[in-house]
Amino acid sequence: VTQTSVELVPPPVDLPARAAELRARVRAFLAEERAADRWRPRADVWLSGWDERFSRELGRRGWLGMTIPQEYGGAGASPLDRYVVTEELLAAGAPVAAHWVADRQIGPSLLRFGTEAQRRRFLPGIVAGEVYFGIGMSEPDAGSDLAAVRTKAEKVDGGWELTGTKVWTSGAHHAHAFFALARSSPRDETNRHAGLSQFLVELDSPGVQIRPIPLLTGAHHFNEVVFDRVFVADEMVFGEVGAGWKQVTSELAFERSGPERFLSTYPLLAALVGELAGTTGHERELGSLVSRLWALRRMSLAIAGALASGQAPELAAAVVKDLGTRYEGEIIDAARLLVSIPPDPGAESGYARLLADAVLHAPGFTLRGGTNEVLRGIVARGLGLR
Amino acid sequence: MSGPNELAELADSIFGDAAAAGDGFDGELWKTLEGAGLARVTLPEEAGGSGGTFTDSAEVLFAAGAHAARVPLVETDLLAGWLLHAAGIEPPAGPLAAVVGELEVDGDTARGRLERVPWARSVTGLAVLSGSQVLLVRPEQLDITDGANLAEEPRDTVLVDGPVAVAPAPEGAAQEYRLRAALGRAQLLAGAARGALNASVRYAGERVQFGRPIGKLQAVQQQLAIAAAEVAAASAAASAAARTVTAEGMDSPTARFAVAAAKARTGEAAGVVARVAHQVHGAIGFTREYDLRLVTTRLWAWRDEDGSDAQWNAEVGAAALAAGPDGLWPLVTGTP
Numbered sequence: 001v002t003q004t005s006v007e008l009v010p011p012p013v014d015l016p017a018r019a020a021e022l023r024a025r026v027r028a029f030l031a032e033e034r035a036a037d038r039w040r041p042r043a044d045v046w047l048s049g050w051d052e053r054f055s056r057e058l059g060r061r062g063w064l065g066m067t068i069p070q071e072y073g074g075a076g077a078s079p080l081d082r083y084v085v086t087e088e089l090l091a092a093g094a095p096v097a098a099h100w101v102a103d104r105q106i107g108p109s110l111l112r113f114g115t116e117a118q119r120r121r122f123l124p125g126i127v128a129g130e131v132y133f134g135i136g137m138s139e140p141d142a143g144s145d146l147a148a149v150r151t152k153a154e155k156v157d158g159g160w161e162l163t164g165t166k167v168w169t170s171g172a173h174h175a176h177a178f179f180a181l182a183r184s185s186p187r188d189e190t191n192r193h194a195g196l197s198q199f200l201v202e203l204d205s206p207g208v209q210i211r212p213i214p215l216l217t218g219a220h221h222f223n224e225v226v227f228d229r230v231f232v233a234d235e236m237v238f239g240e241v242g243a244g245w246k247q248v249t250s251e252l253a254f255e256r257s258g259p260e261r262f263l264s265t266y267p268l269l270a271a272l273v274g275e276l277a278g279t280t281g282h283e284r285e286l287g288s289l290v291s292r293l294w295a296l297r298r299m300s301l302a303i304a305g306a307l308a309s310g311q312a313p314e315l316a317a318a319v320v321k322d323l324g325t326r327y328e329g330e331i332i333d334a335a336r337l338l339v340s341i342p343p344d345p346g347a348e349s350g351y352a353r354l355l356a357d358a359v360l361h362a363p364g365f366t367l368r369g370g371t372n373e374v375l376r377g378i379v380a381r382g383l384g385l386r
Numbered sequence: 387m388s389g390p391n392e393l394a395e396l397a398d399s400i401f402g403d404a405a406a407a408g409d410g411f412d413g414e415l416w417k418t419l420e421g422a423g424l425a426r427v428t429l430p431e432e433a434g435g436s437g438g439t440f441t442d443s444a445e446v447l448f449a450a451g452a453h454a455a456r457v458p459l460v461e462t463d464l465l466a467g468w469l470l471h472a473a474g475i476e477p478p479a480g481p482l483a484a485v486v487g488e489l490e491v492d493g494d495t496a497r498g499r500l501e502r503v504p505w506a507r508s509v510t511g512l513a514v515l516s517g518s519q520v521l522l523v524r525p526e527q528l529d530i531t532d533g534a535n536l537a538e539e540p541r542d543t544v545l546v547d548g549p550v551a552v553a554p555a556p557e558g559a560a561q562e563y564r565l566r567a568a569l570g571r572a573q574l575l576a577g578a579a580r581g582a583l584n585a586s587v588r589y590a591g592e593r594v595q596f597g598r599p600i601g602k603l604q605a606v607q608q609q610l611a612i613a614a615a616e617v618a619a620a621s622a623a624a625s626a627a628a629r630t631v632t633a634e635g636m637d638s639p640t641a642r643f644a645v646a647a648a649k650a651r652t653g654e655a656a657g658v659v660a661r662v663a664h665q666v667h668g669a670i671g672f673t674r675e676y677d678l679r680l681v682t683t684r685l686w687a688w689r690d691e692d693g694s695d696a697q698w699n700a701e702v703g704a705a706a707l708a709a710g711p712d713g714l715w716p717l718v719t720g721t722p
Contacts (some may be wrong), residue, residue: 008614008617008618008621009618009621009622009625011625012622012625012626012629014629014633020721023719023721087719088715091715266715269714270711270712270714270715271711273706273707273709273710273711273714274710274711276707277707277710277711279707282703283699283700283701283702283703283704283707284696284699284700284703285699285703286702286703286706286707287650287698287699287700287701287702287703287704287705287706288650288654288695288699288702288703290647290702290703290705290706290714290717290718291623291646291647291648291650291651291654291698291699291702292619292651292654293718294623294626294643294644294647294651294718295619295620295622295623295626295647295648295651296619297718297719298622298623298625298626299618299619299622302622316618319614319615319618322611322612322615323615323616323618323619373608375611376607376608376611376612377604377607377608377611379610379611379614379615380601380607380608380610380611383587383610383611383614384587384591385587385590385591385601385602385606385607385610386601386602386607
């Protein structure tokens with residue numbers, strides 16, 4: 001095997017011609033919202049910007065669940081169309097957290113692994129921006145080592161009973177449901193990935209307790225979700241019993257390569273440009289951030305193009321997430337060094353607030369969706385080193 | 387031209403077969419490239435070229451960089467051939483060199499001194515963009531003092547004194563020249579970065595310490611993954627710039643931005659990749675006896691040629707400031 005055959009990044013793609021018109025409509029909508037001061041641009045909005053009105057507005061315009069086929073209420077659009085909408089929302093610092101998981105992950109997963117009844121039940125609400133989801137993967141003793149999950153699913157008459165604890169569940173206190181990864185047969189040390197299953201759990205089910213886990217900022221986004229013999233009907237088993245591991249890992253290329261992996265602090269970069277207006281002497285540092293952003297976006301788009309054509313470039317996606325999340329931190333470094341405005345978590349908006357949120361959210365960037373060290377392990381495997 | 391994949395494979399096999407180590411111009415490789423139609427990819431057929439796009443030439447330059455080819459491809463195809471042809475001077479056959487510099491021109495004779503001319507000693511003609519004129523100087527009129535870059539590629543000092551072909555320079559030639567040079571150099575850089583990564587991965591799989599290949603050590607894997615990410619960014623940047631220039635033309639603002647960002651990004655990647663490559667190779671890579679130097683010295687040389695990452699980033703930064711906070715995103719996405 002020659003290593004030149006290992007594809008670190010798929011070939012470049014161009015957005016379809018119709019994307020320009022779509023982009024213009026999204027920008028016009030965002031400008032309207034900003035003019036009415038309906039929200040202020042914030043950092044890390046896909047974790048922290050919960051705004052159900054905004055999500056419904058997007059749904060009304062057909063900008064959520066865009067790739068979902070028309071029979072389930074979607075537009076049957078290309079992932080590249082969704083890319084355009086998503087990157088515009090993130091760059092604007094718009095509040096996208098409410099629908100984020102449902103739009104990015106749950107919709108495509110339901111299409112891939114869901115039953116017809118599950119699709120009919122959830123997809124129209126996702127498309128409308130009215131049904132919100134969480135992700136129930138991490139546990140107190142299962143972080144990077146996801147196969148160590150202990151939440152137990154026991155077969156009972158007509159369904160399953162789930163007992164265990166999920167943590168770091170963003171938005172669980174608002175969301176309608178989540179996908180829980182649980183152990184449906186006893187742990188087998190020779191095949192740790194076997195015996196895991198996914199369940200669609202409605203978060204108002206009896207036996208579900210949701211407790212806040214405040215972030216560094218003090219804000220409530222994360223939760224602990226405790227199951228005490230929560231009944232999940234057979235119809236709500238997601239995908240195949242025992243195939244949970246395969247299912248959760250099959251969509252990593254979607255999760256890891258999107259624009260949210262390098263745009264979490266973009267509003268701070270834009271604000272930095274505003275602060276540097278009329279000055280000279282910092283063009284090189286600023287230019288480096290902009291060149292890197294341009295390159296990251298082209299990489300991420302190339303992966304979106306590959307995904308749109310049915311490939312799953314997992315290695316390239318890991319690369320984008322490693323580089324992109326480190327880049328989000330580089331913006332913070334530059335924002336501190338080039339402008340002397342101290343961060344102020346109490347400010348209503350503006351540079352001081354963006355910087356404060358960015359600094360306090362930054363540790364999460366290189367953790368969520370697979371730590372960068374784990375991702376580099378994936379890259380190393382792709383290179384043939386392990 | 388054939389499809390991008392076939393072209394990449396053809397180029398990879400030709401450059402891979404050529405002996406990378408050695409001194410100076412690789413005449414045999416050049417003949418092979420001419421035979422395969424890869425020496426003048428972007429020039430039109432009437433100028434002895436293959437009529438390909440910048441995307442086609444990018445594939446060739448990636449491979450040339452990865453295998454440290456000792457041939458003036460950027461100079462012949464993207465610079466001298468283009469400049470002469472655009473000015474209405476027929477490009478001579480064979481390898482060409484190009485430079486921007488001031489010569490005293492009197493009728494059809496020219497004199498003066500040109501610094502750090504790539505490959506001057508090895509070419510059949512030197513194209514000079516001197517103010518508003520394009521000159522073709524033949525080797526007989528050149529008095530050459532050898533010089534080199536960090537990779538020992540020829541960067542000669544040239545005294546010109548004698549008859550030359552002269553024509554008015556096409557409009558915007560100076561601007562287009564620097565963009566073409568930066569684009570070609572960025573693609574060579576992306577290729578060399580890939581070459582350094584490949585060599586390092588191979589070495590990490592072979593070199594045994596502590597009873598196993600060092601590539602099995604997580605500390606080494608993490609470093610190689612960081613280098614791979616830089617290689618990916620460099621490749622994406624260089625490919626995207628080629629594509630933008632192919633689609634929009636060299637004189638569009640989008641293309642200018644893309645080329646600037648690509649040369650800056652590939653230049654930034656060069657240092658990281660070379661550092662990791664040498665760290666992984668240990669002492670042997672630090673010697674002249676080992677071929678890693680062929681790509682790492684090129685990374686170090688090329689990142690500072692045709693505009694360093696600092697210079698291009700300064701231009702990108704100035705463009706960002708001019709765009710302002712609301713214009714930055716349109717600038718990055720190329721969609722006003």
